[in-house]
Amino acid sequence: MTTELSPIDRAKFVAARRSCDYVESGMRVGLGTGSTAAWMVRCLGERVQAEGLDIIGVPTSSRTADLARQLGIRVASLDEVKWLDVTIDGADEFDSNLNLIKGGGGAALQEKIVATASDRMVVIADAAKEVRALGAFPLPVETVPFGWQTTQALIEETLVNMDVMGRESTLRMNDDVPFITDEGNYVLDLHLNRIGNPRQLSLVLNQIPGVVENGLFIDICDVVIVGHSDGAVELR
Numbered sequence: 756m757t758t759e760l761s762p763i764d765r766a767k768f769v770a771a772r773r774s775c776d777y778v779e780s781g782m783r784v785g786l787g788t789g790s791t792a793a794w795m796v797r798c799l800g801e802r803v804q805a806e807g808l809d810i811i812g813v814p815t816s817s818r819t820a821d822l823a824r825q826l827g828i829r830v831a832s833l834d835e836v837k838w839l840d841v842t843i844d845g846a847d848e849f850d851s852n853l854n855l856i857k858g859g860g861g862a863a864l865q866e867k868i869v870a871t872a873s874d875r876m877v878v879i880a881d882a883a884k885e886v887r888a889l890g891a892f893p894l895p896v897e898t899v900p901f902g903w904q905t906t907q908a909l910i911e912e913t914l915v916n917m918d919v920m921g922r923e924s925t926l927r928m929n930d931d932v933p934f935i936t937d938e939g940n941y942v943l944d945l946h947l948n949r950i951g952n953p954r955q956l957s958l959v960l961n962q963i964p965g966v967v968e969n970g971l972f973i974d975i976c977d978v979v980i981v982g983h984s985d986g987a988v989e990l991r
């Protein structure tokens with residue numbers, strides 16, 4: 756089946772397959788969200804069926820939970836396991852410091868909580884996600900629905916004093932209605948083009964009332980497995 760994949764999907768598959776080497780029986784594993792993470796969940800599901808790999812998966816979204824259960828992976832909540840050996844997840848962008856933008860799939864809040872509760876975060880991404888400076892991909896900011904337009908205005912005002920190249924934001928939509936996260940929140944996508952100081956921006960955004968979390972992952976990722984159609988390279 757994988758021989759029919761496009762080069763980009765093959766690269767995602769190659770990175771996902773390599774990431775499964777980080778998983779051994781007895782581990783508690785954070786299961787990321789997105790198309791690359793879905794390949795990783797499928798690879799782990801194959802190992803559960805074929806070798807009796809004995810793991811507990813903690814999914815970062817309802818989509819991933821459904822997939823993991825279908826494939827016979829034992830699933831638990833973060834509060835049931837409390838701490839994880841490893842989390843494997845995709846990313847929308849990564850830089851040479853292994854800082855990330857995540858949340859393109861709308862799951863950044865759970866993804867950040869789960870990754871932070873893990874001994875190690877392994878990111879799997881195709882090579883096109885590598886950037887010199889974060890920010891070309893719109894930065895997702897999860898926001899409570901109450902007063903979201905006021906929160907949006909505050910965010911845009913705050914961005915005036917930040918080292919970014921744009922400050923427009925858009926409410927993420929799904930068909931004609933606002934996209935709703937698993938936590939019942941909205942997502943504002945910030946079109947910043949280039950983020951000069953991701954650490955500072957992350958701290959400042961999270962101080963704005965109404966903001967629940969943003970998609971910048973600073974000093975959380977330990978390894979990025981960069982997939983190419985003909986192999987994978989690991990960045991640490």
Ligand code: 5RP
Binds near residue numbers: 787789792859
């Ligand atoms: C979901 C995410 C995903 O990991 C990110 O959007 C990458 O997705 P894909 O692997 O489909 O390119 O952060 O919230």
